[in-house]
Amino acid sequence: MSPLAVLFISLTLCLIIGTPIGISIGISCMTFLLANGYPPLDIIVQRMTSGANSFSMLAMPLFVFAGSLMMYGSTPRLMRFANMLLRKMPGGLGAATLAACGFFGAVSGSGVASAAAIGSTCAPEMIKQGYPKGFTAGLIAAGGTMACIIPPSIIMVIYASIASVSVGDMFLAGVVPGILTIVALIVLNTIYAKKRAKKETVEKTSYSSKEKLQITIDAILPMLMPVFVLASVFSGICTATEAAVVAVVYSFILAVFVYKELTFSEFLRAASDSVITSAVIMLIISAATPFGWILSTQNVPQLFAEWVVSFAHTKFLILLFFFILLLFLGCFMETVCIIILLTPILLPIVTGLGMNPIHYGVAMLMNLMVGSLTPPLSVNLFTSCRVLNMSIDEAFPDTLSVIGVVTLMSAVVFMFPQLSLGIVNLVKGL
Numbered sequence: 001m002s003p004l005a006v007l008f009i010s011l012t013l014c015l016i017i018g019t020p021i022g023i024s025i026g027i028s029c030m031t032f033l034l035a036n037g038y039p040p041l042d043i044i045v046q047r048m049t050s051g052a053n054s055f056s057m058l059a060m061p062l063f064v065f066a067g068s069l070m071m072y073g074s075t076p077r078l079m080r081f082a083n084m085l086l087r088k089m090p091g092g093l094g095a096a097t098l099a100a101c102g103f104f105g106a107v108s109g110s111g112v113a114s115a116a117a118i119g120s121t122c123a124p125e126m127i128k129q130g131y132p133k134g135f136t137a138g139l140i141a142a143g144g145t146m147a148c149i150i151p152p153s154i155i156m157v158i159y160a161s162i163a164s165v166s167v168g169d170m171f172l173a174g175v176v177p178g179i180l181t182i183v184a185l186i187v188l189n190t191i192y193a194k195k196r197a198k199k200e201t202v203e204k205t206s207y208s209s210k211e212k213l214q215i216t217i218d219a220i221l222p223m224l225m226p227v228f229v230l231a232s233v234f235s236g237i238c239t240a241t242e243a244a245v246v247a248v249v250y251s252f253i254l255a256v257f258v259y260k261e262l263t264f265s266e267f268l269r270a271a272s273d274s275v276i277t278s279a280v281i282m283l284i285i286s287a288a289t290p291f292g293w294i295l296s297t298q299n300v301p302q303l304f305a306e307w308v309v310s311f312a313h314t315k316f317l318i319l320l321f322f323f324i325l326l327l328f329l330g331c332f333m334e335t336v337c338i339i340i341l342l343t344p345i346l347l348p349i350v351t352g353l354g355m356n357p358i359h360y361g362v363a364m365l366m367n368l369m370v371g372s373l374t375p376p377l378s379v380n381l382f383t384s385c386r387v388l389n390m391s392i393d394e395a396f397p398d399t400l401s402v403i404g405v406v407t408l409m410s411a412v413v414f415m416f417p418q419l420s421l422g423i424v425n426l427v428k429g430l
Contacts (some may be wrong), residue, residue: 003036004298021337022283029290036069051289052282055241060157061278062244067113068270069251073259074222075117078103081219084207091193093129094139095186096120101143102182106150106226111372113378119387133396135192137388141380142185142402145369150178152229155335159361162343167240168233172427173362173420181409188405221258225250228347234427271340281336295344301323305349315353322346323414326364330371347405362420366410373403
């Protein structure tokens with residue numbers, strides 16, 4: 001048996017028996033070296049250390065921590081603002097929920113956190129106003145996926161580090177696709193509300209001019225955080241990592257001094273949760289570095305490209321195959337794992353075909369957003385179902401329309417590069 005076969009078989013077996021992905025990758029790398037006759041296993045440790053020792057990757061735990069701090073005080077204020085703007089349209093509460101998910105995804109960078117925070121706030125009211133539980137779960141889960149694509153996104157930082165592209169460019173490239181996807185979901189929600197609502201899904205709460213002004217002022221501060229991050233990066237004042245520090249300080253000031261909702265014990269809990277989340281991701285990234293080195297030395301990208309070209313004879317068919325492959329794998333694997341494992345293999349192929357790595361990164365994330373909604377893994381759908389105390393089996397039939405819209409928008413972004421690259425080129429041209 002060839003060493004490469006040993007590598008992939010050992011990785012597959014470890015994943016099947018439930019071994020954590022970072023440890024699975026490390027074990028598969030060791031089995032490859034042993035099968036290939038490499039006695040010095042410390043090369044794995046050296047490669048893992050070099051993978052973790054990245055200045056750009058320092059932004060990831062900082063954005064995670066900033067998102068944890070923004071949980072205190074920002075969520076209800078964002079929700080009230082979105083509801084105030086959209087309450088009069090058909091399905092206004094669902095539209096407000098999606099808008100709030102987009103806002104919160106931008107300030108937290110975490111899809112699961114967004115689905116949990118907004119879901120716990122909005123789901124009971126949506127059920128009360130006539131939304132089916134399954135559709136509610138799907139809508140909240142889809143809104144949560146916006147954290148993958150709307151800056152500052154933790155997933156984008158990881159992709160940019162692996163693909164050696166600008167974090168700032170990735171952030172900017174996700175703005176238009178993210179907004180368009182939210183708009184498409186709001187359109188779906190409006191159509192659904194007109195057809196399926198019992199009577200009215202519009203919250204009839206009225207606000208005085210003074211209340212509207214206060215709600216807007218309360219929401220402006222958390223919404224400014226992603227604006228500050230993007231502005232500081234593209235003005236040249238900060239690198240992406242330094243901008244992440246600014247995000248942490250800004251989030252801390254809001255939670256402690258402005259909203260005064262963060263106690264010392266909650267601060268420790270937020271710090272602890274951030275450390276655990278970051279450690280898990282960094283273990284995977286570190287383990288993936290020797291894995292990528294092995295793939296490179298064994299010419300796996302070239303071999304895979306030759307295999308794909310053997311049955312897909314045009315650029316469009318090759319890219320379509322990758323599009324379908326990512327959709328399929330997203331149903332079974334975590335987004336971070338797919339990015340780390342497949343980017344070293346697929347990126348050289350797509351760039352060789354003339355696809356911009358920034359556009360590919362955004363299209364890849366859009367594809368993987370569908371996976372976070374689709375069983376059996378469906379991380380975001382699982383989170384929203386847990387908030388609603390229902391099983392994924394119960395919710396899934398009502399979420400098919402939501403998944404269809406996200407899949408459609410993923411295909412649109414894939415086919416039209418300027419949706420992601422246009423704003424990047426515009427800003428760079430200023």
